[in-house]
Amino acid sequence: MKIRDVFLLASFWLAGGCVPDTGSVAFFEADEVPRNLSEWRLLVADRGELRLNDRVVPYALNTPLFSDYALKLRTVWMPLGATARYRTDRELDFPVGTIISKTFHYQYAEQDGGETVRVIKADREARLNEQGALSLKDYFLIETRLFVRYEEGWKAFPYVWNAEQTEAFLEPAGELLKLELVPETGESEPVAYVVPDSNQCAACHTPDHASKELRPLGPKARQLNRDYSYISGDENQLAYWTRNGMLSGIEDAELSHAPRIANWSNPGDATLAARARAYLDANCGHCHNPNGAANTSALNLNIEASLDRHFGVCKPPVAVGRGSGNRPFDIYPGRAEESILLFRMEDADPAIAMPELGRASNHIEGITAIRDWIDSLSGEC
Numbered sequence: 316m317k318i319r320d321v322f323l324l325a326s327f328w329l330a331g332g333c334v335p336d337t338g339s340v341a342f343f344e345a346d347e348v349p350r351n352l353s354e355w356r357l358l359v360a361d362r363g364e365l366r367l368n369d370r371v372v373p374y375a376l377n378t379p380l381f382s383d384y385a386l387k388l389r390t391v392w393m394p395l396g397a398t399a400r401y402r403t404d405r406e407l408d409f410p411v412g413t414i415i416s417k418t419f420h421y422q423y424a425e426q427d428g429g430e431t432v433r434v435i436k437a438d439r440e441a442r443l444n445e446q447g448a449l450s451l452k453d454y455f456l457i458e459t460r461l462f463v464r465y466e467e468g469w470k471a472f473p474y475v476w477n478a479e480q481t482e483a484f485l486e487p488a489g490e491l492l493k494l495e496l497v498p499e500t501g502e503s504e505p506v507a508y509v510v511p512d513s514n515q516c517a518a519c520h521t522p523d524h525a526s527k528e529l530r531p532l533g534p535k536a537r538q539l540n541r542d543y544s545y546i547s548g549d550e551n552q553l554a555y556w557t558r559n560g561m562l563s564g565i566e567d568a569e570l571s572h573a574p575r576i577a578n579w580s581n582p583g584d585a586t587l588a589a590r591a592r593a594y595l596d597a598n599c600g601h602c603h604n605p606n607g608a609a610n611t612s613a614l615n616l617n618i619e620a621s622l623d624r625h626f627g628v629c630k631p632p633v634a635v636g637r638g639s640g641n642r643p644f645d646i647y648p649g650r651a652e653e654s655i656l657l658f659r660m661e662d663a664d665p666a667i668a669m670p671e672l673g674r675a676s677n678h679i680e681g682i683t684a685i686r687d688w689i690d691s692l693s694g695e696c
Contacts, residue, residue: 340368340392342412345463345470352459352474352483357392357416360481365418365449365456370395372561373447373545374552375440376538378579378593380670381678383506384496385457386441388418388449389533393561401553401564403574406535413464415531419457420449424497436496436504438580438680447546451480457492458510459483462531469529475510487513496676506676532601537574537618576618579684591688592618594681598670614645627656629696638667648692657686 340356343349352358359366367373371392379387392414393399400408409415420441421434432455444450456476463470474483475490489512496504539552554570556562565573577585579594596618602609603616612633615625624630627645632638632655640658647654659669660682668674 338368340371340414342394342414342463345465348472348485350485352461352485355414355461357390357414357461358418358459360451360456363451364446365451365454367447368392371416372556372559373443373543374534374539375541375543376533376597377541377576378538378590378597379533380597380673381681382419382673383494383508383676384436384438384678385419385421385508386439386454388416388420388441388443390416390418391534391561392416398561398563399556401536401562403536406531406533407539407562409464409531409534411464411466415462415534416459417462418459420454421457421494422454424495424503429495431493431495431505433495433497433503436498438678442544445546456480456483457508458486458490469531471513471529473510473513486510504676509672509675511672537576538597540573540575541578580680587684587688587691591685594684598681602670628692628694640667644696646689646692647696648694649690651686651689654689657682657689660685 338356341354343355349355353360356368357371359368365388367390371390374389374391376389391409393410394412397410397412399410399413402408422437424433424435426433434455441449449456458476459474461472461474463472473486473489475486475492476483490510492508492510494506494508496506498504536553539556541552542549543552543555545555551570553562553565553573554567557565557567557570576596577589577593579590579597582590584590585593595616599616600618601607603612603614604610604620605615613625614627614630614633616627620626622628628648630645631643632645638659639655640662642653642655642658644653645655651657656669659667661677662668663675663677665671
């Protein structure tokens with residue numbers, strides 16, 4: 316098997332045989348991707364913990380995409396000596412050899428002896444322990460998605476963790492897992508968690524539908540512009556990346572002017588309007604933009620879009636059939652319960668639900684925020 320080991324060398328070199336014994340991160344060509352996630356040596360599941368390899372850096376987003384209440388451990392690794400280039404208008408310009416990972420997991424709830432794994436239903440962020448690891452006694456690993464930057468562009472590879480929590484295996488056809496979401500109060504909820512196949516990954520990760528270019532959605536300056544609790548202490552992520560040679564193109568003086576999207580789930584972070592707009596940008600904007608897969612809907616939910624008819628305000632539906640719920644406008648100011656946007660967020664029917672992919676359950680907290688925001692809007696249609 317040919318492998319390019321990009322941890323030890325700033326430039327790539329081809330080597331025969333297996334991954335070297337150095338414990339370094341390994342880079343695989345797109346046609347030689349291994350079946351076992353462990354061969355990449357990004358994440359190590361051992362002795363009851365999931366640990367990050369050397370120079371694999373965790374990060375978080377201000378407002379992430381909702382995925383059935385799953386926690387997400389995000390990491391980035393770049394070749395030694397390579398840096399990402401700062402950009403304000405889209406994701407950072409990552410160098411060839413970059414590996415972005417996202418590990419979906421849940422905190423265990425009390426088990427009842429049944430076959431279905433019971434996990435906690437809570438809207439919160441992933442947290443590493445003081446050693447920078449996840450305890451596998453406390454957390455149940457579902458899948459790890461890799462996004463890898465090659466000369467010809469990005470490629471996505473979904474890996475699914477085994478029941479023993481010791482290894483994840485490449486599943487390009489996706490997977491279906493049955494879980495039980497257990498809230499702090501109220502009844503538990505069965506959910507069929509869907510690991511997307513390669514085509515579904517591409518459907519979401521092509522914000523420019525015409526170019527068909529696969530791109531990471533999360534690591535934009537406006538999403539990364541926040542503090543993260545590193546082992547060394549709390550620090551702004553853009554500043555940390557710059558200080559550690561991971562990011563170029565932004566000076567210290569410019570950091571204070573870097574774009575930032577609101578943390579939608581924190582009422583103290585921004586206004587209700589800013590948080591609602593952030594939520595729609597993260598959950599809908601990758602398709603609902605002038606160049607996205609849903610551009611025929613004439614709906615633009617990007618954070619930069621004006622709050623007008625193109626954003627859905629007083630806009631009648633365009634060829635959605637029963638997806639309109641017989642409601643007159645996408646967003647009806649002051650009348651959330653008469654707005655198509657809320658109807659599609661509240662419905663779990665795959666033919667109606669929005670977003671179309673990535674959820675089998677309703678995001679109660681997100682729905683509440685969007686309802687409150689629409690009800691707060693003034694004006695008549």
